Amino acid sequence: MTFLLADNVWLDALLRMAIVGMLVPVGVILLTWVERKVIGRLQQRLGPMRVGPYGLLQGVADTIKLLTKEDVRPDSADRPTFELAVFVIVVPVFMAAVAVPFTSDIFVRNMALGLFYFLAVSSLGIVGFVMAGWGSDNKYALLGGVRAGAQLISYEIPLILSAVAIAMLGQSLSLYTLVELQDDTPFIAYQPLAFVIFVIAGLAELYRQPFDIPVAESEVVGGPAVEYSGIRWSMFQMGEFVSLVLISALASLIFLGGWIWPFSADNATWLQVVLMAVKTSAFILFFMWMRATVPRLRIDQLMALCWQILLPFTFLQIIINGLVLVYEWPDWTLTILSGAAAIAMGTLIYRVARRSGVLYQTSGATQRVGSVL
Amino acid sequence: MTSEVFDVYIAVLIAAIFGIALVAGALIGNLVLSPRQKSEHKGVTYECGMLPIGRSRAQVHFRYYLFAILFLIFDIEAVFLFPWAVSFVELGEQAFYEMVVFIGILAFGLLYAWKKGVLKWR
Numbered sequence: 001m002t003f004l005l006a007d008n009v010w011l012d013a014l015l016r017m018a019i020v021g022m023l024v025p026v027g028v029i030l031l032t033w034v035e036r037k038v039i040g041r042l043q044q045r046l047g048p049m050r051v052g053p054y055g056l057l058q059g060v061a062d063t064i065k066l067l068t069k070e071d072v073r074p075d076s077a078d079r080p081t082f083e084l085a086v087f088v089i090v091v092p093v094f095m096a097a098v099a100v101p102f103t104s105d106i107f108v109r110n111m112a113l114g115l116f117y118f119l120a121v122s123s124l125g126i127v128g129f130v131m132a133g134w135g136s137d138n139k140y141a142l143l144g145g146v147r148a149g150a151q152l153i154s155y156e157i158p159l160i161l162s163a164v165a166i167a168m169l170g171q172s173l174s175l176y177t178l179v180e181l182q183d184d185t186p187f188i189a190y191q192p193l194a195f196v197i198f199v200i201a202g203l204a205e206l207y208r209q210p211f212d213i214p215v216a217e218s219e220v221v222g223g224p225a226v227e228y229s230g231i232r233w234s235m236f237q238m239g240e241f242v243s244l245v246l247i248s249a250l251a252s253l254i255f256l257g258g259w260i261w262p263f264s265a266d267n268a269t270w271l272q273v274v275l276m277a278v279k280t281s282a283f284i285l286f287f288m289w290m291r292a293t294v295p296r297l298r299i300d301q302l303m304a305l306c307w308q309i310l311l312p313f314t315f316l317q318i319i320i321n322g323l324v325l326v327y328e329w330p331d332w333t334l335t336i337l338s339g340a341a342a343i344a345m346g347t348l349i350y351r352v353a354r355r356s357g358v359l360y361q362t363s364g365a366t367q368r369v370g371s372v373l
Numbered sequence: 374m375t376s377e378v379f380d381v382y383i384a385v386l387i388a389a390i391f392g393i394a395l396v397a398g399a400l401i402g403n404l405v406l407s408p409r410q411k412s413e414h415k416g417v418t419y420e421c422g423m424l425p426i427g428r429s430r431a432q433v434h435f436r437y438y439l440f441a442i443l444f445l446i447f448d449i450e451a452v453f454l455f456p457w458a459v460s461f462v463e464l465g466e467q468a469f470y471e472m473v474v475f476i477g478i479l480a481f482g483l484l485y486a487w488k489k490g491v492l493k494w495r
Contacts, residue, residue: 014387021395068407068408069403071404072416076418087393098388109385138420138425153440154440164451164458167459168458172459173455173459226419227419230403304493326461
């Protein structure tokens with residue numbers, strides 16, 4: 001720990017969490033605006049323009065509207081489950097924020113098991129979705145909740161195992177140490193396969209398009225959140241956006257060298273903040289871009305992608321890392337092996353996606369209709 | 374050392390309390406600010422405008438259960454992999470091949486499930 005905000009550890013933790021707690025609502029309000037604006041521009045619309053300059057205050061207006069909206073709960077809902085679900089979704093997100101360092105000075109706590117703790121805590125939110133789906137006494141919500149459970153637990157495994165690959169490379173579970181090891185080369189150069197798997201699985205963990213099956217409007221009308229209105233619904237939104245930021249921050253820490261790469265280990269604090277902000281926003285914008293570009297997968301395609309493609313390739317990455325590290329082969333073999341495996345996986349996904357359509361006879365030629373690509 | 378570990382998890386406890394307080398604060402704020410009006414049909418479950426038939430305690434398909442079991446197996450494997458991942462270089466060749474055998478057995482389990490058609494979403 002570099003410095004304490006106060007002498008007492010309790011007070012220090014309280015002060016640090018107070019800063020996080022103040023940044024979170026502001027960040028979420030800003031991010032909803034950014035998302036609507038980005039999606040708008042990608043779809044050749046302007047996005048919000050009315051409230052404030054360039055619609056900047058749209059999020060504030062939305063928050064006021066949600067806060068003053070009547071809180072409707074179905075009569076037949078299971079009250080404790082319905083009301084507790086919101087807490088179960090939001091609280092783990094705050095607990096996960098403890099472990100993520102933003103720069104070498106700015107963090108809540110520097111945990112020795114940071115990576116492990118983050119993955120363990122952030123997966124608690126799944127319970128909240130199942131609770132929300134079950135407690136609402138709504139068929140769509142139940143379906144969405146069960147789908148959320150199936151999808152999130154499935155993609156948990158590639159996510160965790162690609163993090164294991166990084167832990168093997170760095171021989172540490174502390175996010176701080178892992179970043180400090182990347183002062184020459186970020187881990188993405190050694191682990192392209194783990195990086196691709198982490199990003200895909202992260203996207204699925206955030207249940208954003210193309211993996212938004214649990215909350216798809218056209219299938220289950222909003223999924224577990226369908227019976228939630230007003231401020232309760234906005235808690236779902238908050239959980240989603242904060243985990244978006246946290247997963248992006250984690251990806252930039254363990255793959256892109258966090259606050260160090262491409263400069264030296266003793267960057268000035270402002271430079272560290274700029275580096276982390278740029279890398280994290282790059283991931284956030286990438287996730288938003290995916291949302292506007294890729295069509296939604298079907299649930300069988302989703303499960304097949306996870307269990308039949310991502311999981312075997314994550315095992316392959318772990319075995320490659322083990323071989324190279326135990327026999328002390330040079331570093332570039334890691335790059336080549338992992339890169340070749342990443343290309344193989346990309347080709348495989350492409351071929352499977354091409355095959356997923358149905359052959360359709362038109363006048364003269366045979367066309368493939370309904371494939372993912 | 375012990376106090377340092379304790380110190381870290383104080384922050385976790387406070388974070389949890391903070392999260393609860395934030396949600397509770399928002400709900401209380403909503404309670405104070407929002408209008409409330411009783412109406413006969415307000416409490417009816419939303420089902421795209423139709424009146425819902427029966428309750429939603431529908432039975433869920435068995436395949437979700439199979440995926441949950443598979444998840445359990447691989448999640449526990451991941452828990453075993455973490456301590457191995459940070460120490461296998463020091464332990465050397467033997468530790469690596471032991472873990473290869475372990476992963477191999479689980480990969481065989483996945484292959485078996487695949488062959489049995491568990492992974493196919495029908």
